[in-house]
Amino acid sequence: xxxxxxxxxxxxxxxxxxxxxxxxxxxxxxxxxxxxxxxxxxxxxxxxxxxxxxxxxxxxxxxxxxxxxxxxxxxxxxxxxxxxxxxxxxxxxxxxxxxxxxxxxxxxxxxxxxxxxxxxxxxxxxxxxxxxxxxxxxxxxxxxxxxxxxxxxxxxxxxxxxxxxxxxxxxxxxxxxxxxxxxxxxxxxxxxxxxxxxxxxxxxxxxxxxxxxxxxxxxxxxxxxxxxxxxxxxxxxxxxxxxxxxxxxxxxxxxxxxxxxxxxxxxxxxxxxxxxxxxxxxxxxxxxxx
Amino acid sequence: xxxxxxxxxxxxxxxxxxxxxxxxxxxxxxxxxxxxxxxxxxxxxxxxxxxxxxxxxxxxxxxxxxxxxxxxxxxxxxxxxxxxxxxxxxxxxxxxxxxxxxxxxxxxxxxxxxxxxxxxxxxxxxxxxxxxxxxxxxxxxxxxxxxxxxxxxxxxxxxxxxxxxxxxxxxxxxxxxxxxxxxxxxxxxxxxxxxxxxxxxxxxxxxxxxxxxxxxxxxxxxxx
Numbered sequence: 001x002x003x004x005x006x007x008x009x010x011x012x013x014x015x016x017x018x019x020x021x022x023x024x025x026x027x028x029x030x031x032x033x034x035x036x037x038x039x040x041x042x043x044x045x046x047x048x049x050x051x052x053x054x055x056x057x058x059x060x061x062x063x064x065x066x067x068x069x070x071x072x073x074x075x076x077x078x079x080x081x082x083x084x085x086x087x088x089x090x091x092x093x094x095x096x097x098x099x100x101x102x103x104x105x106x107x108x109x110x111x112x113x114x115x116x117x118x119x120x121x122x123x124x125x126x127x128x129x130x131x132x133x134x135x136x137x138x139x140x141x142x143x144x145x146x147x148x149x150x151x152x153x154x155x156x157x158x159x160x161x162x163x164x165x166x167x168x169x170x171x172x173x174x175x176x177x178x179x180x181x182x183x184x185x186x187x188x189x190x191x192x193x194x195x196x197x198x199x200x201x202x203x204x205x206x207x208x209x210x211x212x213x214x215x216x217x218x219x220x221x222x223x224x225x226x227x228x229x230x231x232x233x234x235x236x237x238x239x240x241x242x243x244x245x246x247x248x249x250x251x252x253x254x255x256x257x258x259x260x261x262x263x264x265x266x267x268x269x270x271x272x273x274x275x276x277x278x279x280x281x282x283x284x285x286x287x288x289x290x
Numbered sequence: 291x292x293x294x295x296x297x298x299x300x301x302x303x304x305x306x307x308x309x310x311x312x313x314x315x316x317x318x319x320x321x322x323x324x325x326x327x328x329x330x331x332x333x334x335x336x337x338x339x340x341x342x343x344x345x346x347x348x349x350x351x352x353x354x355x356x357x358x359x360x361x362x363x364x365x366x367x368x369x370x371x372x373x374x375x376x377x378x379x380x381x382x383x384x385x386x387x388x389x390x391x392x393x394x395x396x397x398x399x400x401x402x403x404x405x406x407x408x409x410x411x412x413x414x415x416x417x418x419x420x421x422x423x424x425x426x427x428x429x430x431x432x433x434x435x436x437x438x439x440x441x442x443x444x445x446x447x448x449x450x451x452x453x454x455x456x457x458x459x460x461x462x463x464x465x466x467x468x469x470x471x472x473x474x475x476x477x478x479x480x481x482x483x484x485x486x487x488x489x490x491x492x493x494x495x496x497x498x499x500x501x502x503x504x505x506x507x508x509x510x511x512x513x514x
Contacts, residue, residue, distance in 0.1 A: 181372040184339045185430075189386040190360035190437065199385070203376035 034265055041258045049259035054235045058244040059263070061155065065240065066220040069159040073167040073216040074209065081171025082197065086180065102165035110161050111229030118149045150232045155240060158226035163216040170215055174208025175201070214275035218268055291315045292336065292441060292475055297345035299331055306331060308345075309499050311492050315350070318467055318474045320484045323494035329477045332499070333443050336475065337366050350440045350473070360389075362441070365434030365472070369446040371426035373418035379429050380414040386437035404432040407469065408462065424455035428462065435470065442466075444476040448483060460486050 008016075049055050084096065102110060117123045127148050134140035134147075145152050178201055186196035224242035231238035233247055241264050248257040297309040306328045313319035323329050334340040336347050338359035346355045354362045374382055383404055387397045405411045408428045418426065427447050434442060444463075448456050464487065467474060478484055484491060491502045 179370075179372060181368045181370070182374055184334070184337070184359075185366055185368065185372050185433070186374070186385070187339065187359040188337050188362075188364050188366040189433070190389040191385075192360075195389065200374050200376075204374075206376075 037258060037262050037265060041255060041262055045255045045259045046262060049256050049263065052256070054239065055244055055256070055260060057236050058239045058241050058260075061152070061238075062221060062240040065152070065156050065159060066217050068156050069163050069220040070167075070213050070217045072156070072160050073164040073220075074171075074213055076164055077167035077171040077212055077216075078202075078205075078209070080168050082175050082201070084168075084172050085175035086183075099165060099168050102162050103169070107162065107223070107225030108229060111158060111226030114154070114158060114161065114226060114230040115149065149230065150234070150238065152231075152238065154231040155227055155238050158230045159220035159223045161226065162223055163220040166219050167212040167216040170212035171205070171208060174205050174212070177208075178204050210275055210278060214271060217271060221264065221267065291348070291350055292319065292473055293346075293348040294332070294336065295346045295348070297332065297335060297347070298343045299328070299335060299340070300343055301331075304328070304331075306497050309494075309497070311499050311501065313473055313475060313490055313492075315473055316467075316471045317489040318463075318476065318487050319490045319492060320476045320478060320488035321492045321494060321499070322478060322481075322484060325479075327494045328497065329494055330445055332494070333445055333475065333477055336441075337364050337443055338362055339366075363439045365431075365436075365439040365442045367427070367430045367434045367442070367444045367447045369449060371418075371430035371447075373421075373426055373429055373433075375418050378415050378417055379410060379421075379432075382418075382429060382433045383414075383436050385433070390437060400436065404436060407466070408432045422455070423451050424459060427451065427459055431462070431466065435466065435472070438470075440472060442472045442474045444474065446477050446479065449479065456483070463487060 050059075080099065084092070084099070105113075118127055130153070131140075131147050134143075134145060140146050143152075148154050148157065182200050183196045186200045187193070191199065222242060223240075224246065227238065227240060227243060228246070233239060233243045235247070239247070241260055244260050245257045245264075248254075248260065292313040294312070295310050297306065299306045309328075309332060311319075321329050321332070331340060335342045336349075338347075338354070338357060342355075346353055348354065349362055349364065359366075374385075377385070380401055383401045384397050387400060392400075401414070402411075405414055408431060410425065410428050410432060413421065413425060413429065418429070421429065430447070448459055451459060460483065463474070463476075466472070476483075476487060485504075488504060491504050492499055493502050494500075
């Protein structure tokens with residue numbers, strides 16, 4: 001008898017039906033949302049949106065900025081996640097709560113806070129340093145980036161502030177799930193802390209890393225509030241896909257807004273499928289003897 | 291030889307004070323005690339994995355109290371084996387030697403020698419996923435012995451094994467001791483295991499470690 005045909009007492013049925021109805025209702029709403037979007041627009045609208053130069057720019061900026069944000073987020077999330085998982089120190093609970101602030105703060109507040117930060121003397125000094133660096137290296141002319149605020153770096157910074165918090169949380173859980181005893185064994189075998197991390201712990205964190213990357217990328221793609229406040233909504237400069245939807249809706253071009261929304265849904269689904277495909281074929285399974 | 295002198299550990303409400311004992315060179319010491327009595331804590335202190343407030347640890351005549359775990363010449367086998375899930379058995383057995391920059395040929399020879407001794411030749415290119423409890427413990431033992439340590443610390447390595455595998459691994463531990471001459475500290479709950487393997491019996495109770503006569507324990511009829 002296969003698992004699906006296994007006997008289940010009839011008295012359990014109402015319980016599972018309730019669970020199915022509750023869960024199924026939510027899934028149905030998600031499917032309906034996607035269907036509503038797809039039926040509202042036509043392939044013509046979608047093609048027209050894809051051919052519009054300002055939308056092409058927004059797609060390019062979204063893809064590039066989200067990728068940079070993801071790399072930066074992982075760069076920070078791995079060490080923080082590992083330290084928070086393994087080390088005990090005074091004020092750990094406080095640091096833990098601080099790391100959740102970007103998740104619980106309203107997005108607009110993050111944007112506003114970033115804007116205010118870059119108006120302080122320290123923020124202005126950082127901006128000045130950045131401008132000087134871009135001028136000296138000639139990158140300002142070549143890339144068309146002159147400063148941070150209301151320029152492309154502000155888009156990445158706004159995305160990073162939120163996406164990184166999700167990546168940190170994911171990496172912390174990932175490291176929590178890797179038994180510390182394996183590191184102990186590695187240490188007795190002669191590994192240093194760093195060798196034990198890179199040779200034993202990090203390879204096992206591959207799935208978590210992929211999940212953190214997916215989450216950070218998807219979160220960055222959907223970021224709107226902080227970008228609107230901190231970067232503005234300037235076409236061909238700081239316009240990312242959510243900004244496009246906002247701008248198109250504000251001028252009454254609903255068809256283009258829906259087409260871009262659908263595009264974002266497709267990108268998000270593609271990222272999820274990619275992450276799951278690569279995530280599932282893990283070496284950890286160890287099914288194929290070499 | 292393992293000599294622990296006046297070991298003190300305080301951790302929250304848990305405390306071990308002035309713990310002292312010795313296991314002579316090449317002997318098989320078994321440490322028994324109730325759950326939560328501090329057996330694993332003592333073993334981790336000997337391995338250098340846990341800070342201690344005071345006391346000294348001497349291994350094979352050298353004071354290793356301030357040395358890092360990898361410098362103490364100890365092989366460590368935890369309860370669940372704790373195999374590295376992303377490494378093949380061969381990679382696990384090679385790790386300690388790779389870290390010490392042994393030549394490749396010598397590493398291969400040593401891996402084959404260990405595989406022969408532990409009967410794990412057929413497992414060398416497999417990952418830990420899907421190995422049986424007995425196989426996991428054999429690999430963990432091989433990994434601990436790989437760089438030729440003079441001390442072996444075993445933290446309840448047989449607790450999750452069925453009776454048949456348990457007996458097999460007991461025979462294996464006996465043969466490892468005979469072949470390598472390694473000094474062993476083995477933590478266990480099972481009296482049968484202790485009677486089968488121990489040259490020296492240590493019991494921990496209320497934070498005090500005392501040596502017990504093996505003959506007295508052998509007369510104890512309880513089969514636990």
